[in-house]
Amino acid sequence: xxxxxxxxxxxxxxxxxxxxxxxxxxxxxxxxxxxxxxxxxxxxxxxxxxxxxxxxxxxxxxxxxxxxxxxxxxxxxxxxxxxxxxxxxxxxxxxxxxxxxxxxxxxxxxxxxxxxxxxxxxxxxxxxxxxxxxxxxxxxxxxxxxxxxxxxxxxxxxxxxxxxxxxxxxxxxxxxxxxxxxxxxxxxxxxxxxxxxxxxxxxxxxxxxxxxxxxxxxxxxxxxxxxxxxxxxxxxxxxxxxxxxxxxxxxxxxxxxxxxxxxxxxxxxxxxxxxxxxxxxxxxxxxxxxxxxxxxxxxxxxxxxxxxxxxxxxxxxxxxxxxxxxxxxxxxxxxxxxxxxxxxxxxxxxxxxxxxxxxxxxxxxxxxxxxxxxxxxxxxxxxxxxxxxxxxxxxxxxxxxxxxxxxxxxxxxxxxxxxxxxxxxxxxxxxxxxxxxx
Numbered sequence: 001x002x003x004x005x006x007x008x009x010x011x012x013x014x015x016x017x018x019x020x021x022x023x024x025x026x027x028x029x030x031x032x033x034x035x036x037x038x039x040x041x042x043x044x045x046x047x048x049x050x051x052x053x054x055x056x057x058x059x060x061x062x063x064x065x066x067x068x069x070x071x072x073x074x075x076x077x078x079x080x081x082x083x084x085x086x087x088x089x090x091x092x093x094x095x096x097x098x099x100x101x102x103x104x105x106x107x108x109x110x111x112x113x114x115x116x117x118x119x120x121x122x123x124x125x126x127x128x129x130x131x132x133x134x135x136x137x138x139x140x141x142x143x144x145x146x147x148x149x150x151x152x153x154x155x156x157x158x159x160x161x162x163x164x165x166x167x168x169x170x171x172x173x174x175x176x177x178x179x180x181x182x183x184x185x186x187x188x189x190x191x192x193x194x195x196x197x198x199x200x201x202x203x204x205x206x207x208x209x210x211x212x213x214x215x216x217x218x219x220x221x222x223x224x225x226x227x228x229x230x231x232x233x234x235x236x237x238x239x240x241x242x243x244x245x246x247x248x249x250x251x252x253x254x255x256x257x258x259x260x261x262x263x264x265x266x267x268x269x270x271x272x273x274x275x276x277x278x279x280x281x282x283x284x285x286x287x288x289x290x291x292x293x294x295x296x297x298x299x300x301x302x303x304x305x306x307x308x309x310x311x312x313x314x315x316x317x318x319x320x321x322x323x324x325x326x327x328x329x330x331x332x333x334x335x336x337x338x339x340x341x342x343x344x345x346x347x348x349x350x351x352x353x354x355x356x357x358x359x360x361x362x363x364x365x366x367x368x369x370x371x372x373x374x375x376x377x378x379x380x381x382x383x384x385x386x387x388x389x390x391x392x393x394x395x396x397x398x399x400x401x402x403x404x405x406x407x408x409x410x411x412x413x414x415x416x417x418x419x420x421x422x423x424x425x426x427x428x429x430x431x432x433x434x435x436x437x438x
Contacts, residue, residue: 001060003043005144008064013146015072017048020085020272021144022310026437029103031110031134043067046315048082049075053295055315083294085272086147098151100140106155109178110134117161117182124186128193129164141310141438143273152268161189167196167378168365170347174407174435177262184404188214192346192366196378200369204422208342208397209384210335210370211414217406218348219414220254220325222360223388228281230296230318239357241287247389249396251328254282256291256307258321264435265321265408271438272316274306278324285393291318309436319436320408327412328399335398335415337373343421344368344375345384350430353383361385363429383427386419395419408435 005021012019021043028038044057045067054075058067075082114134121130140153159182160172171188211219226232227241241247258266258276269275272294280288289305293316297304309319336344347366355361364384368375386395392414400413 002142003060003062004064005043005142005149008045008068009144009146011064012045012047012068012071015049015068017051017082018084018086018146019048020046022046023142023144024139024310024312024438025100026137026139026312027103029107029136029138031107031114031136034107040312042313044313044315045071046085047071047075048084051082052076052078053080053082053315054078057313080295083298085294086145098142101138101153101155103136103138103155106136106138106157110136110157110159113157113159113178113180113182117159117185120182120186121161121189124190125169125193128169128189130161130169130189131164133160134158139437141267143269145273150269150273154267156264159185161185167199168347169193170366173405174264175262175405176264176266195368195375198377199380200377201380202343202369202382202421204420206418206420208339209416209419210332210339210342210344211416212332212344212346213400213402213404213411213413214406215345215348215364216325216411216414217323217409218362219360219388219391220323220411221407221409222362223392224254224281224291224320224323226357227388228291230290230292230300233290233300236357240290241282243287243290245287246285247287248282248285248392249394250285251396251399252282252285252392253280253326255280255324255326256320256322257324258306260322260324260410262405263322263408263410264405267321267438270306270316270321271308271310271319272304272306274304274308276306276321279305279307291320293318310438312437323409323411325399325403325409325411327401327403330398330400331402332400332413333373335400335413336370336375338398339370339415340373342370343379344370348384350432351383351424351427352430353424353427355385356387358387358389359385360388360391363424363427365429381424383422383424384419385422386416391416391419407432 056070163169293308308316348362351363397415
């Protein structure tokens with residue numbers, strides 16, 4: 001049951017300059033045990049009290065007066081200057097959905113998809129035992145300000161397949177729409193299983209490289225998190241991508257786009273209620289925008305184009321919905337053939353190796369040696385390093401046309417003229433950071 005947001009808003013506006021209320025619900029359903037649904041509900045209030053920002057989050061059963069008092073107490077000790085929250089709500093009625101959607105049809109679709117995988121995998125990967133994990137995530141967010149109320153909801157499918165014995169094979173889908181044919185996921189697994197009869201150690205040094213879409217997505221998301229998130233600029237202003245300057249290759253056009261129908265981050269409005277639209281972060285190599293919410297946009301003296309996200313139970317912060325790196329005209333095969341000799345990088349995972357603030361560093365768990373433009377043998381795990389502005393700038397050779405989703409990033413394959421390889425030593429892989437819920 002929805003808590004009394006109207007009562008809380010009326011009380012808050014009598015005591016504060018402005019207020020914003022968020023009511024959130026979510027469900028997580030594992031296909032292996034669909035009856036055991038993990039349900040979460042909560043509501044929070046953000047206030048502008050005497051020119052300071054305060055936030056409080058609580059259970060739906062918490063009294064409005066108590067939640068408001070906690071937010072006022074937070075504002076009294078907050079160093080953050082207050083902002084106004086009303087910004088033209090409510091939005092178009094087509095984005096409103098006050099009743100939770102039925103999840104059973106989505107579970108049925110997910111079950112059919114997994115059944116196809118279970119039928120096809122033993123034939124395609126005879127020498128590689130695999131396991132399948134599938135789940136469904138649903139979230140509903142209602143935002144209330146003095147200007148009105150709006151509600152949005154979304155469903156995200158997640159399917160992961162990995163090998164139960166070495167060598168590592170892993171492919172996953174995270175999407176708002178599930179295609180009936182699992183061919184893309186199957187082809188990714190078949191591709192990884194090729195040339196895995198032996199594993200070769202590769203010496204440290206510089207080499208040319210081709211990034212598959214999965215590897216490109218890792219590179220792009222790390223760059224955006226490091227150089228475009230306005231929260232990092234407060235303590236490290238020197239790491240901000242230079243606004244208005246040609247910082248990357250002219251082949252790079254990168255957008256935050258929550259209008260992509262299959263995107264796992266697609267939502268009707270951002271974490272502060274602004275309508276979502278495509279926003280260019282980089283246009284033909286030139287930096288056009290940083291990730292800012294309304295608070296950081298004001299401190300930087302720029303417009304807030306709807307780039308606020310909400311982690312569960314937290315106030316809005318800068319973030320992206322779906323990162324979309326536009327493709328070129330070549331194919332992955334063209335990139336490899338033109339490269340000739342080098343490495344083909346596929347699965348790049350975070351690791352605990354030290355790196356510089358402007359440096360990309362990940363562990364290549366799945367990679368191959370390229371000779372004559374063709375993959376020849378699987379490589380042992382190795383560290384991949386390079387400055388973001390070099391890998392996507394002067395060292396970038398070409399961009400492929402076909403793109404694929406990996407996490408919340410839609411990316412093509414890339415060819416890089418030069419990057420550094422280092423032995424991984426005792427450095428360990430780390431889990432991929434979880435994506436935001438809204």
